Amino acid sequence: MAFKIRDVNAFYNEKQALKSVNLEIQECSVTAIIGPSGCGKSTFIRCLNRMNDLVPMFRVEGEMLYNGMNIYSRDLDITELRRRIGMVFQKPNPFPKSIYENVAYGLRIQGINKRNILHKVVEESLRKAALWEEVKDRLNASALTLSGGQQQRLCIARAIATEPEAILFDEPCSALDPVATAKIEDLITELKKEYTVVIVTHNMQQAARVSEFTGFFMMGELIEFNITRKIFTAPSNKMTEDYITGRFG
Amino acid sequence: MSRKVFNKWFDKAFFILGFLTTLVGLAVLLALILDVLADGLGRLGWQFLTNYPSRKPEEAGILSAWVGTVWLMALTGLLAIPVGIMAAIYLEEYSKKNWLTNLIEINIANLAGVPSIIYGLLGLGLFVRAMGLDRSVISGSAALSILVMPIVIMSTREALRAIPSSIREASFALGATKWQTIRHQVVPAAMPGIMTGIILAMSRAVGETAPLITIGALTYVAFLPTSPISSEFPFISFQGLFDPFTVLPIQIFNWVSRPQKGFFADAAAAIIVLLAITFVMNGLAVWIRHRYQKGIRW
Amino acid sequence: MTREAYHKSLKDVQDEVLKMADMVGKALKDSMEALKQRDLEVSKRIIENDVLINRIRFDIEDKCLLLIATQQPMAVDLRMLAAVINIITDLERIGDHAEGIAKINISIGTEPMVKPLVDIPRMAEKGISMLDRCMKAFVNRDIEAARAICNEDDEVDALYDQTYRELLLVMIENPRTIQGATYLIWAAHNLERTADRVTNIAERIVFMVTGKMEEMNVSKY
Numbered sequence: 001m002a003f004k005i006r007d008v009n010a011f012y013n014e015k016q017a018l019k020s021v022n023l024e025i026q027e028c029s030v031t032a033i034i035g036p037s038g039c040g041k042s043t044f045i046r047c048l049n050r051m052n053d054l055v056p057m058f059r060v061e062g063e064m065l066y067n068g069m070n071i072y073s074r075d076l077d078i079t080e081l082r083r084r085i086g087m088v089f090q091k092p093n094p095f096p097k098s099i100y101e102n103v104a105y106g107l108r109i110q111g112i113n114k115r116n117i118l119h120k121v122v123e124e125s126l127r128k129a130a131l132w133e134e135v136k137d138r139l140n141a142s143a144l145t146l147s148g149g150q151q152q153r154l155c156i157a158r159a160i161a162t163e164p165e166a167i168l169f170d171e172p173c174s175a176l177d178p179v180a181t182a183k184i185e186d187l188i189t190e191l192k193k194e195y196t197v198v199i200v201t202h203n204m205q206q207a208a209r210v211s212e213f214t215g216f217f218m219m220g221e222l223i224e225f226n227i228t229r230k231i232f233t234a235p236s237n238k239m240t241e242d243y244i245t246g247r248f249g
Numbered sequence: 250m251s252r253k254v255f256n257k258w259f260d261k262a263f264f265i266l267g268f269l270t271t272l273v274g275l276a277v278l279l280a281l282i283l284d285v286l287a288d289g290l291g292r293l294g295w296q297f298l299t300n301y302p303s304r305k306p307e308e309a310g311i312l313s314a315w316v317g318t319v320w321l322m323a324l325t326g327l328l329a330i331p332v333g334i335m336a337a338i339y340l341e342e343y344s345k346k347n348w349l350t351n352l353i354e355i356n357i358a359n360l361a362g363v364p365s366i367i368y369g370l371l372g373l374g375l376f377v378r379a380m381g382l383d384r385s386v387i388s389g390s391a392a393l394s395i396l397v398m399p400i401v402i403m404s405t406r407e408a409l410r411a412i413p414s415s416i417r418e419a420s421f422a423l424g425a426t427k428w429q430t431i432r433h434q435v436v437p438a439a440m441p442g443i444m445t446g447i448i449l450a451m452s453r454a455v456g457e458t459a460p461l462i463t464i465g466a467l468t469y470v471a472f473l474p475t476s477p478i479s480s481e482f483p484f485i486s487f488q489g490l491f492d493p494f495t496v497l498p499i500q501i502f503n504w505v506s507r508p509q510k511g512f513f514a515d516a517a518a519a520i521i522v523l524l525a526i527t528f529v530m531n532g533l534a535v536w537i538r539h540r541y542q543k544g545i546r547w
Numbered sequence: 548m549t550r551e552a553y554h555k556s557l558k559d560v561q562d563e564v565l566k567m568a569d570m571v572g573k574a575l576k577d578s579m580e581a582l583k584q585r586d587l588e589v590s591k592r593i594i595e596n597d598v599l600i601n602r603i604r605f606d607i608e609d610k611c612l613l614l615i616a617t618q619q620p621m622a623v624d625l626r627m628l629a630a631v632i633n634i635i636t637d638l639e640r641i642g643d644h645a646e647g648i649a650k651i652n653i654s655i656g657t658e659p660m661v662k663p664l665v666d667i668p669r670m671a672e673k674g675i676s677m678l679d680r681c682m683k684a685f686v687n688r689d690i691e692a693a694r695a696i697c698n699e700d701d702e703v704d705a706l707y708d709q710t711y712r713e714l715l716l717v718m719i720e721n722p723r724t725i726q727g728a729t730y731l732i733w734a735a736h737n738l739e740r741t742a743d744r745v746t747n748i749a750e751r752i753v754f755m756v757t758g759k760m761e762e763m764n765v766s767k768y
Binding site (some may be wrong): 049051054056079080081082083086087089091093094095096097105106108109110155158159162 | 346413415416417418419420421422423424425426429433434437438
């Protein structure tokens with residue numbers, strides 16, 4: 001198990017965003033988190049690499065373990081944690097720099113500046129993100145000249161470059177068209193061979209398509225967690241069934 | 250007349266009215282420039298730029314004034330820009346929201362609105378008297394840098410705030426520290442905004458007269474501050490910092506208060522030079538903004 | 548090409564259907580062979596193995612439902628999955644017909660045949676050949692071949708009529724053959740139904756390719 005989440009509660013000020021969530025996420029698999037808006041799914045995934053630390057007045061209780069290491073331990077090196085658990089965001093957010101520098105950034109901030117190492121990692125990462133063929137002739141062009149789908153794959157390449165073990169996707173396709181979405185989904189299916197993937201999506205068909213495990217959140221609670229085929233063909237909870245059949249939410 | 254037709258006419262009338270009022274500002278500026286050009290163009294010339302002021306209007310020049318202005322601007326920039334940018338970064342990125350930062354923020358906002366002569370008095374009391382820097386270039390630029398610092402701080406903060414949080418998140422998610430994120434992502438991305446703010450602040454400083462007069466910049470200077478580059482070891486001289494000085498606006502002020510007709514033409518010519526400097530600086534700000542923004546779309 | 552995993556799953560479903568069709572075809576062939584050779588052991592095995600056919604049918608159906616639930620198949624993919632669900636139902640029934648013939652063989656047991664088998668094996672051959680070609684048409688999305696197969700059902704019907712009349716005559720001549728002849732009529736009936744099922748499959752293939760529901764050959768029975 002890559003992540004072990006035990007009895008986690010989370011709060012923004014006094015407002016409770018997660019209520020005693022228990023869940024385990026398997027290595028080298030795709031785990032999808034679905035649920036209606038405001039159900040806590042984004043809060044949950046942003047706990048996994050402590051992105052919520054940027055939110056003032058945010059507070060977590062309970063135990064979150066990543067490979068046995070306590071994510072919310074006081075003496076944990078957050079930058080190291082985030083390097084090991086990469087993240088791809090809702091809106092493609094490349095830096096306003098060249099394609100090359102976008103991918104190299106993660107290494108540069110670790111003090112790696114050797115040209116041959118950077119060249120190698122940039123090419124490998126772009127290849128893994130299925131973007132190399134499209135950009136190899138213009139690595140020095142601004143990342144902002146790429147299309148939305150390409151930008152998102154660039155963000156994936158950027159996350160891969162620091163050699164993480166897990167990659168978190170926070171609604172990675174909500175700003176993309178169907179073709180770009182299909183490419184990202186293919187990529188996710190490819191990535192799970194090497195990485196533990198957690199994906200939050202408000203598009204449950206997407207969860208159905210790409211994931212092996214699915215968790216359904218509602219009002220901060222994890223209502224059901226099971227293998228994806230079970231959730232989408234015969235969920236055991238009435239609320240899950242109502243949600244995925246569109247009877248509410 | 251039906252309501253619909255009335256609305257249509259009203260719409261058109263408002264458009265014309267708005268257009269005319271916009272023209273008023275433009276027309277005034279144009280008239281001013283034409284008037285000054287008519288008066289001063291004849292006096293402009295190489296000699297005018299290389300002569301010291303003189304009692305004879307036809308021999309007077311602005312050498313000491315424009316060199317003084319360059320000195321002052323360079324020093325003001327050196328003092329105001331780093332401090333202003335760092336203050337802005339602290340306030341925008343690091344400070345926690347509490348009563349102290351609130352107080353600082355209100356203060357900065359108010360400082361931008363303080364009449365410039367007050368800064369002159371502050372400079373006189375603090376730099377000239379208390380610190381004993383005398384009526385020197387350094388006193389003047391210190392006073393001016395305090396004057397423009399709120400502008401630098403506020404425009405820098407504005408530029409930093411305009412950087413979408415997604416860029417910060419992306420950097421943090423890759424394991425960057427806060428300083429790395431600011432140093433490598435936020436500040437470079439905000440650079441066009443910061444630069445524009447700096448240039449606007451400097452062009453404000455170029456035209457300031459009141460605080461410098463208060464401090465006691467001379468109105469008649471027939472020498473230049475000591476050059477910062479000297480021919481003898483150690484080749485750098487800070488003596489110029491402590492020399493008396495004058496600047497273009499003061500020179501202009503001095504000339505227009507003279508009774509002789511000839512100095513009027515001198516003043517007009519100096520105004521043309523000053524206007525040219527501010528126009529170039531503002532143009533530079535527009536150009537930088539335009540140039541950087543072309544590549545950046547959030 | 549995007550969605551490779553999904554397209555591979557669709558291909559897997561098709562392969563499973565072909566595998567099931569092979570199993571069913573073999574059961575039909577073996578049951579006929581056993582009837583001819585009076586081999587009760589083979590018949591018993593066919594009855595036992597029908598469980599396997601039923602199981603693969605449920606497996607395929609499950610896969611289809613999973614693909615529909617998770618992959619949002621559209622257009623030709625959706626029609627294929629809908630067709631497959633129907634095709635495997637028909638295949639499973641053909642498997643039951645083979646099992647039926649095997650049971651008849653066991654019921655006849657050691658009794659002698661009331662009449663030499665001539666038309667019944669021909670019906671079986673015809674049915675098996677129709678099924679084989681039908682599955683080829685399925686793989687190749689060949690609607691011409693599928694339509695042609697439907698027309699061949701008439702030949703099987705004709706053979707069934709012939710067999711029925713002959714066995715009726717045998718029974719009238721010698722009432723002691725009634726039980727044995729009835730068994731054979733049942734066997735022939737199973738084969739006639741088999742050909743009908745193959746026709747259904749062919750209809751589904753046409754639907755899968757064109758999107759149109761056509762009833763192509765209405766059986767007389």
